[in-house]
Amino acid sequence: MEVVAGFYPTAVELEDVAAEIGLDKTCGGRGTAVFDSNGDGTLDVVIAGAHAGCSLYRNNGDGTFTDISTGSGLDRCVYSFGLAVGDYDNNGLPDLFVSGLGFFDGQGMLMRNNGDGTFTDVTKEAGLDMWGPAFTAAWVDYDGDGYLDLFVVNTLGGLFNRKTPNCLFHNNGDGTFSDVTQEAGLQTVWPTIGAAWGDFSNNGRLDLFINNAGPAQLFHNNGDGTFTDVSRAAGIDAPVISFVGVCCDIDNDGWLDIVQFTWSRPQNAIYTLRTGLCPNGGSPPRVFRNNRDGTFTDIAPHLGLTGCWGTMSGTVGDFNNDGYLDLLLGNGDPSIDRTEAAVLLENDGCQFHNVTFAAGMPCTGKGHGANMADLAGDGRLHLIVATGGFYPGDLLTTTVHRPTRLPGNYLNVRLVGTRSTIVMPSALGSRCGLAVASNIVWSQGEAVSGASPTNSTLAWRHSRRSMRWRFVGPVATCNDSIGLPSTKPYASAKGRETGKPSIPVLTVLFPCKIMKCGSGGHEAVA
Numbered sequence: 001m002e003v004v005a006g007f008y009p010t011a012v013e014l015e016d017v018a019a020e021i022g023l024d025k026t027c028g029g030r031g032t033a034v035f036d037s038n039g040d041g042t043l044d045v046v047i048a049g050a051h052a053g054c055s056l057y058r059n060n061g062d063g064t065f066t067d068i069s070t071g072s073g074l075d076r077c078v079y080s081f082g083l084a085v086g087d088y089d090n091n092g093l094p095d096l097f098v099s100g101l102g103f104f105d106g107q108g109m110l111m112r113n114n115g116d117g118t119f120t121d122v123t124k125e126a127g128l129d130m131w132g133p134a135f136t137a138a139w140v141d142y143d144g145d146g147y148l149d150l151f152v153v154n155t156l157g158g159l160f161n162r163k164t165p166n167c168l169f170h171n172n173g174d175g176t177f178s179d180v181t182q183e184a185g186l187q188t189v190w191p192t193i194g195a196a197w198g199d200f201s202n203n204g205r206l207d208l209f210i211n212n213a214g215p216a217q218l219f220h221n222n223g224d225g226t227f228t229d230v231s232r233a234a235g236i237d238a239p240v241i242s243f244v245g246v247c248c249d250i251d252n253d254g255w256l257d258i259v260q261f262t263w264s265r266p267q268n269a270i271y272t273l274r275t276g277l278c279p280n281g282g283s284p285p286r287v288f289r290n291n292r293d294g295t296f297t298d299i300a301p302h303l304g305l306t307g308c309w310g311t312m313s314g315t316v317g318d319f320n321n322d323g324y325l326d327l328l329l330g331n332g333d334p335s336i337d338r339t340e341a342a343v344l345l346e347n348d349g350c351q352f353h354n355v356t357f358a359a360g361m362p363c364t365g366k367g368h369g370a371n372m373a374d375l376a377g378d379g380r381l382h383l384i385v386a387t388g389g390f391y392p393g394d395l396l397t398t399t400v401h402r403p404t405r406l407p408g409n410y411l412n413v414r415l416v417g418t419r420s421t422i423v424m425p426s427a428l429g430s431r432c433g434l435a436v437a438s439n440i441v442w443s444q445g446e447a448v449s450g451a452s453p454t455n456s457t458l459a460w461r462h463s464r465r466s467m468r469w470r471f472v473g474p475v476a477t478c479n480d481s482i483g484l485p486s487t488k489p490y491a492s493a494k495g496r497e498t499g500k501p502s503i504p505v506l507t508v509l510f511p512c513k514i515m516k517c518g519s520g521g522h523e524a525v526a
């Protein structure tokens with residue numbers, strides 16, 4: 001078969017580093033989580049396993065990894081699907097909710113992080129002992145009390161004949177949770193596969209977008225513990241099969257948009273491979289631009305997103321460090337013979353281009369856990385695709401690619417939240433923005449499966465002396481007049497010797513740690 005798609009020219013050259021860094025394992029790859037599990041400042045990796053326990057890879061401090069799964073406790077989380085990272089007990093150690101058995105009977109598990117490479121199953125004592133065939137889950141502090149609440153995505157409506165509704169669990173602040181789904185008004189009708197929280201109205205409260213096998217739904221957070229279904233008015237409810245939605249600011253205007261990845265049948269994906277286009281009646285991804293008035297417009301066709309892929313996992317990240325968010329799609333379906341290439345879509349600020357093969361990422365397999373993270377802390381985003389699948393014989397290994405050289409400037413940020421007297425280390429739902437000239441690059445700490453919730457790599461291509469940070473979140477006030485004094489903005493500077501980064505921190509509205517900053521080879525920093 002002649003393949004046309006994926007060869008759009010790109011300046012970024014990727015190399016396969018999975019074996020070099022120790023992540024080239026067969027682990028029944030499903031959801032991936034990238035976070036600092038032991039507080040040493042480096043990012044560790046957890047991969048959920050289809051037919052075994054979860055895998056835990058500890059970062060050795062240099063971007064290489066040691067498999068410490070055995071005895072970690074996470075190896076007991078078998079048949080898992082999604083991973084949600086959140087510090088539910090506010091002790092500074094991020095915990096894991098592992099959703100279980102999206103296709104079969106079972107339940108999720110809350111795993112409390114002991115900080116020493118082990119996790120303890122606290123599902124029962126937390127009150128989360130609930131049967132539920134969940135594909136994923138998402139942490140959020142929806143009521144702003146400083147404690148992370150948990151939204152578990154189930155499949156009410158009949159997908160695989162399961163009838164358990166989605167559940168919102170309120171964190172009682174004492175290590176236990178209460179099911180508040182009914183009083184919150186989170187009624188769902190269609191089988192739900194994914195969920196993402198984001199403050200779409202910039203009012204400091206997190207709203208909920210859910211992906212269904214059918215119309216998506218958007219719930220507006222009323223601020224009193226209840227939600228209103230605004231899907232129809234928002235214009236996001238055209239039916240489609242979608243596994244993953246991501247809240248991000250795709251056009252850097254300070255208002256969160258929604259990237260809704262879609263799942264297509266094999267014949268449609270093959271059509272796209274051969275032509276680069278979407279067949280009649282196909283379902284390309286959607287990009288809902290926030291119109292700032294409660295409505296959204298799907299601008300995907302204008303962005304050149306016209307292909308159809310069987311996307312089961314997807315993420316956003318600026319892999320070429322130019323200030324524009326790019327997309328990574330993990331594709332496939334349960335069939336053992338559908339080994340569909342992951343797709344990398346580069347954003348030039350106006351259009352997305354499929355650069356998968358041109359960039360050198362010819363990996364195949366069921367991409368259940370597509371992720372992007374700076375695993376080595378040098379500004380280069382690693383493209384991680386956990387592969388493997390439904391059948392026990394589906395034994396593909398995780399693939400990891402990264403740029404051969406730093407493509408542009410970067411600043412790595414770790415969000416650490418506070419709230420008057422309550423320490424809220426996770427800062428989930430907060431956003432940070434880097435203003436470079438008139439362009440602001442926004443990033444959100446999110447609680448989606450596969451995301452690195454509070455670690456962000458912000459990048460920019462055109463360097464300026466004057467840059468400005470803004471942080472907004474549910475427990476912070478977005479007000480330019482309130483700021484902390486300027487502090488040293490970075491722990492260390494790396495990159496090629498093209499000049500020293502100059503990042504005056506003029507305004508920090510949300511306490512944070514800025515980990516590293518560096519510059520690439522393209523331009524000298526002013």
Ligand SMILES: [Ca+2]
Pocket residue numbers: 086087088089090091092093094095113
């Ligand atoms: Ca914790």
Ligand SMILES: [Ca+2]
Pocket residue numbers: 140141142143144145146147148149171
């Ligand atoms: Ca809460």
Ligand SMILES: [Ca+2]
Pocket residue numbers: 248249250251252253254255256257289290
């Ligand atoms: Ca936007």
Ligand SMILES: [Ca+2]
Pocket residue numbers: 317318319320321322323324325326347
């Ligand atoms: Ca980019």
